[in-house]
Amino acid sequence: MDNNQRLLQTTTDTGSLRPAELEVVYAISRMVAETIDIEESLDRIIRLARTVLIFDNVVLYLQSEHSSDPKDTLEPTFARAVGRGRSSVEEMVWGEKAAFEVYESGRIFIKEADSINDDEDRLSQHFYLGLPMLVSGEIIGALIFIRFGGPNFDKDQINLAEFIAAHVSQLLSHKQLVERIANLEAERRLVKLQDDFIAAVSHELNTPLGFIKGYTTTLLRDDTKWDDKTRNEFLQIIDEESDRLSELIGNLLDSSRLQSGNLHMDIQEQDIRSFLGSVVNRLRSHYEKLDITVKAPNPEERLKADTKRLNQVLDNLINNAAKYAPQSKPRIQFKANKKRLRISIEDEGPGISDEHLDSIFKRFYRVPENSTGVRGSGLGLFICEQIVQEHDGKIYAESKLGEGTTFHVEIPLLPLKTPKEETES
Template sequence: MIPSSSIGITLEELLLIVVIVLNLLIGIFVFARRPRNIVNQSFTLAVIGVSLWSLGIMLIVTNHQFEPFNQMATYGFFVLLTGFLVFAKTFPDGVNPNKHFFLVFIPLILLALTIPFHLIIQRAEFLAGGAIIPIQGPLFPEFSFISILMIVGSILLSIRAYKKSCGQARLQMNYLLFGLSVFLLTAGIFDVVLPAMGVFQLSFLGPASSIIFISLTAYAIIRHELLDIRIVIQRSLMYTIVLILIITVYLLLITLFGLILGATTDASIILSAGTTTALGITGMPIIQTYFQIWSDPIFFKNPYNYAEVVHSLSRILYTSLERNEIITRTAHILEEAFKASEVCFLFDTDLGTQIHQVPRVAGFYTAYQPIVFEKNIVGMLKLGPKKSGDAYTQKDAHLVATFAFQAAIALSKAELHEKVQNYSVHLEQLVTQRTNEIQKLQEEQKEAMITISHNLQTPLAVIRGEIELLSYHSENSGQLHIVQKSIDRVSGFIRQLLRVVRFEHSLDEHEMTAIALTPLLREQIDYFEVIAEDKNIHLSSKIEECGYIVGNKKLLEELITNLVANAMHYRAKNRTGKVLITLADTNSSITLTVSDNGIGIAENDIPHIFDRFYRAPQKPGSPAGSGLGLAIAKQIVASHSGSINVTSKLGEGTTFSIQFPKLSE
C-alpha cells in the first residue's frame, strides 16, 4: 500500500472521493439541463445510485466498519440499477414509458426497501491485508437474481434501442456502449477477477472507473456537438497519460527531495508540488501536441484537414460561375476527403421522395445534406458509404453543413449567371434580326425609288425624244423647244424630290473622306466670281486656312452653290447686291457663312425655310424653283454632322452660318 501522507487520507480514498464528487456534479449538471425529461431524470437517479454505492464501499473500507455503510452501498447499487433500467428504456427518445413498466418496478422497490439488509449480506470480514470479504446471507441468491434480471433487462432494452437508432442517436449510443464496456471491464477485472485471485487491494478502482461511464453518458445526453467519440477517447487517453505523468513526476520529486533534504518534510512536499506544477504547465502543450501527432493516425482512419477542405471548397464556390463545374469539382473534393464511394448532387426530378429539409449526416453510412437557398431546396448532396466502412461523424456533418450553405449561394449565382448569358444571347439574336429587317426595308425602299424614277422618267424621255424629232422638220420648233424645256423642268423636279427622300432614308451611299475646305471653297469662288461679275453683284470673301473635315466633295460643293445661288437670287432691287463668303477656324469646328444684303426673310418665315417646298414670296418674272434647295442643304449639313443657322432681317439681308466639326489630327 502506498504510504499515507500526513494529511490522513489515502490515495485510494482521495481518488474515490474525487470520482464521487465528479459523478454527482455531472449528474446535477445533466439534471439541470432538462429537469423534466425522463432521460435526464433517470440518469441523475443512476448517478446518485453510483455515488451512494461508491461512498458506501469507501466508508466500509476506510473505517473497517460494515454497518451502516453496507446498507448505503446496497441501496445505492439498487438505485443505480433502477435508474439505469429506466434510462435504457427511455434513452434517447425521452418518451415516458407506459404504466405497465412501472407496475413491474414498484413491487421490486418496495421489496428491496423492506427486506432487512443482513439477509442479503450478513457481514463482512476484514482481513489482515485490508481486504474485505462479504459473507453472503440467505437471500443473496435472490438478490443476485433480481439484480441480474435488471441488468439483463437493461442490456436488452439498450440493444433494442441501439438497433432502432440511427444518425445522431446512434452516435450517442456508441458513447454509452463504450463507456459501459470500459466500466464493466474494469469493474469486472478489479472487483471480480482479481478478488477471485486473491487480490483485493485494487477493488476501489472498480467504482472509480464509473467516472468514465458517467462522463461518457453525460456527454451523450448533452450532445456536445463538436466532438466525435474518437476525439473523446483520444483526449481522455491523453489527459490520463498526462495525469499519470504528473503523479509520477511528483512522486519522483518527493523521493528526490526526500533524499536530498533527508526526510519527508513539508518543505519537500511544497517543493515537489511546485516543481511539478511548473513542469506541468510548461510541458503540457508539448505533450499534447506530440501525443496528438502520434495518436491521430491510430484513432482516425483517413483523417482530412478540415480547414484545407473547407478552403478548397470555398475557393471553387467563390470563383466558378458554371453549375456543372461547381458540382463536379466540389463532389470530387468531398469524395477524396471522406474517402467515400460516391458523392453526387441531386436536383429537381432526381429528388423524388427524398425531399428532406433536415440533414442526415452524422451517424449515417449514406448521408444526405439538403442545400437550401432562401427556404427553397435547391438540391441535395448525397454522400455514399465511406470506403473505410465508418459512419459519417459530427465533424463530417459540420463540414458538409458549412459547404451546403456556401453551395446554395454559389449555385444560385451560377443559375443567375446562366440566365443572364441566355438573355444576352437572345438579345443579340433579336438585335441581329432587327438590323437585318431594317436593312431589308432599306433595300426595298431603294428598289421602290428606282422603280418610281424609272417609271416617271422613261415616258418623259419618250415625249422629249419624239418632240425633238418633230422639231427637226417642223416650223414650230420654237414652241417645241418650250415644250422640251418644260419636260426638262419636270424631270429635274422629280430628280430633286427623289433625292430628298433618299437622303432622308440614308439610301444613297456617299463616300466620306478628309476634305480641306479652304481649297474647295476657293475653287468654287473662282466659279462664282464669273457669275457675280455678269450679274453685277459684288462678291467678296474672307477665307482662313482651316483644317480638315470629314465629308463628301460633291455634296459640299452642292451645298455652297445652293446657298450662294440663293444669295445672288434674292437680291434687293434698289441697291447693288453684295455677297460675302467667310470661312473661319474656331477651336473645335469650322464655320462657313454666306451673307447677302438682299431682300431678307420675314421673321415668321425663318423657322420654316428649311422645310420642303416652302417658298418665300417670289420675285416677279423669275423662274419658280422647286422649294427643295434649302431642304437639301440642311440634309447635306446634317450628313456632315454639322449645324446650319440663319439670321435675317426683312429688307436688309440674310446670313447663313454652318458649323462643321473639325477632323482632329
C-alpha cells in the first residue's frame, strides 16, 4: 500500500520498536498521564522524540477557532527547529501544504524532496512526514516532521512517529477535557451568580416596596380614620422608602453600567486646589458632624477626575460610617504628595475582621456580623471600587475589630510641568 494512502493508525504493535524507542515511548506515555502544562509537555515530548527519531523541524497545526475561511482552517500552534538550519529559522519552510493534505485526507502524508542532488544546498531538499491528530474520533490537526537533505522516512520511523503522534493527540484530548470542565464550572458559577443576583435584588426591592405598599394600603382603608400626626408619619415612611427604592435602582443601574463599561464618566483635568475646594465645601454643607482635615497641597498639582462620581464615592463611605458606627464621629483627611491624592475616611465602629476585608468590595457582599439591623444592598462599595478604578486609582480598607475602620481612596496626580512646558503651553 502506498504510504500516502495509509489510513491513520493511533495504535500499533510495540513489538516493532527497539528497546531505546520503547523507553522513549513509555516515558512520553507517563508524561502525558501526569501533565499539567501542555506547552512544556510538548517541548519535552519533542526533545525525547529527537533522541530516537531524526528530524530537523516539527510543527503542530490545529484547527483555528476563529476563522470561517477554509484556507485558514489550520494554524501552527507549536513549532521547533531542532536540527539543520536552526540559525535561519525565519527563512525555513514549516510544512503548511503537508498539514492541509493530512487534514483534508485524514491520512498519513509522506513527501520526498522534489530533487536530490549532492551539490544542492541540503536546506532546500525537504522531506515531510505528516500525521493526523485525532481527538474523540475527529481530526483536529496535523503533526508535521521535516527533514532537510534526507534520508527518506522509512517504515520503522513512520511506525515510531505514529506512536509519538498518538500520544500528542492524547495530550490534546486531555487539554480539551480540562478546558471543557473549566467551561462547565464557569457556567455553573455564572448560573449561581445569576441566581444569587436575582435573589439579592428581589429581597432588596421587596423591602422598600413592602413598606410603601403596606402603609399606602393602610392609609386608603375606608374603615379607619387617621389623625394628621399618624398620617404624616406614614407618609414620611413612604417618602423615605421611595427614596431608598430610587437609590437602590440607581445603584443597580450604576453597577450594571460599570461592569459593562457603559457608565458615562466626565473625567476632566483640574488643579488640585479647585478640586479639593469644591469637594470640601460640599462635604461641610452636607455633613455637619464630619471632621475634615486637608493637608495643604502644592497648588501646582493637577489631577484628572470626575468630581460628581468621586463625590458619590465619598458620600457612600461617609454614609457607611454613619450606619455602622452611629455613635462615632467620622473623620476624613485629604493628603497629596507628588504622585497621588489620598482620601481617608475613618470611624470608630465595630471594625471588620481580616477574613472579610478582601471581600467587602464584591457585589452584594455584606459582612454578616455587621449587617444585623443595618439595611443595605451590598452594592455601594462595589460601585466605589469601580469608579475609583476608572480613575486609575485604588480603594482599600484597614480595620481592627472593636476599634474601627479606615477606607483609603488613592487617585494618581499628573506629573508636574517643567518651566519649559509651562512656557510652551
